[in-house]
Amino acid sequence: CVPGSSAMAHRMPTQGKVTITVDEYSSNPTQAFTHYNINQSRFQPPHVHMVDPIPYDTPKPSGHTRFVCVSDTHSRTDGVQMPYGDVLLHTGDFTELGLPSEVKKFNDWLGSLPYELKVVIAGNHELTFDKDFMSELVKQDYYRFPSVSKLKPEDFDNVQSLLTNCIYLQDSDVTVKGFRIYGTPWTPWFNGWGFNLPRGQSLLDKWNLIPEGIDILMTHGPPLGFRDWVPKELQRVGCVELLNTVQRRVRPKLHAFGGIHEGYGIMTDGYTTFINASTCTVSFQPTNPPIVFDLPNPPSS
Ligand SMILES: Nc1nc2c(ncn2[C@@H]2O[C@H](COP(=O)(O)O)[C@@H](O)[C@H]2O)c(=O)[nH]1
Numbered sequence: 440c441v442p443g444s445s446a447m448a449h450r451m452p453t454q455g456k457v458t459i460t461v462d463e464y465s466s467n468p469t470q471a472f473t474h475y476n477i478n479q480s481r482f483q484p485p486h487v488h489m490v491d492p493i494p495y496d497t498p499k500p501s502g503h504t505r506f507v508c509v510s511d512t513h514s515r516t517d518g519v520q521m522p523y524g525d526v527l528l529h530t531g532d533f534t535e536l537g538l539p540s541e542v543k544k545f546n547d548w549l550g551s552l553p554y555e556l557k558v559v560i561a562g563n564h565e566l567t568f569d570k571d572f573m574s575e576l577v578k579q580d581y582y583r584f585p586s587v588s589k590l591k592p593e594d595f596d597n598v599q600s601l602l603t604n605c606i607y608l609q610d611s612d613v614t615v616k617g618f619r620i621y622g623t624p625w626t627p628w629f630n631g632w633g634f635n636l637p638r639g640q641s642l643l644d645k646w647n648l649i650p651e652g653i654d655i656l657m658t659h660g661p662p663l664g665f666r667d668w669v670p671k672e673l674q675r676v677g678c679v680e681l682l683n684t685v686q687r688r689v690r691p692k693l694h695a696f697g698g699i700h701e702g703y704g705i706m707t708d709g710y711t712t713f714i715n716a717s718t719c720t721v722s723f724q725p726t727n728p729p730i731v732f733d734l735p736n737p738p739s740s
């Protein structure tokens with residue numbers, strides 16, 4: 440089923456393409472959650488429920504690919520025990536500030552891991568990966584991030600090239616082992632970090648770049664209602680337009696993200712599995728284990 444029915448998504452009769460528009464509750468995700476839960480049972484069982492992670496020693500079913508999901512490692516990978524799997528997915532915040540030294544350290548860690556393929560996106564902490572953010576920061580004389588101010592532009596101009604041990608996605612996709620994976624770093628504006636955009640049309644413009652036919656979506660932050668609860672503020676902070684895009688247009692089998700460290704865990708809506716794989720806790724301790732997930736191989740692979 441496509442959860443919920445709303446004026447916020449409609450199928451164009453001639454093209455069969457679903458168009459997502461800005462949700463009336465876009466700017467207040469906590470209110471959006473309550474509204475859609477009461478009026479559409481949108482986050483209710485039996486379709487929506489928590490999922491237990493599979494134990495690492497579970498044999499992989501034949502004809503499946505095992506994905507290992509991590510996120511928000513924040514340059515703290517030293518003690519993280521990595522399980523068996525085929526493809527690593529890292530959904531951003533692999534550094535504290537995107538310093539080239541941190542990126543190199545992360546790339547070395549990736550190089551030490553045995554996975555056949557590693558796919559990585561940036562998060563709001565990868566400041567140097569967001570070119571527009573860096574141009575603005577230069578104008579502000581770097582007052583917010585003193586250690587970034589020590590960098591010369593040539594040190595970070597081509598920071599992506601330091602990631603030699605993975606496939607880096609930024610509003611782009613790749614097909615690996617027959618799975619089409621799309622990755623995008625944008626999150627709702629929060630304290631003016633990298634890859635921040637206002638809720639509403641600005642973020643929806645980014646989600647509208649996600650093609651149909653994606654098997655796995657990687658974003659840094661959660662969609663509304665799925666592992667997006669911030670207990671210290673009693674707020675849901677997931678993006679409403681991202682949820683509508685995922686459930687009503689793109690419909691990936693797996694949506695992997697992090698961003699909200701407190702939301703670590705797995706849920707399903709009955710079709711898409713949502714994995715918040717934040718390795719670091721809210722106090723930035725890297726104690727949440729990587730989450731493994733098996734997907735049946737696409738027929739053509
Ligand atoms: N109320 C909100 N809290 C947020 C949001 N994004 C992040 N956070 C909180 O910060 C930590 C760490 O995030 P990081 O990007 O600095 O690593 C996260 O776990 C939340 O507690 C937000 O949009 N709204």
Ligand SMILES: [Mn+2]
Pocket residue numbers: 511513532562698700
């Ligand atoms: Mn983080």
Ligand SMILES: [Mn+2]
Pocket residue numbers: 532562563564659698699
């Ligand atoms: Mn983050």
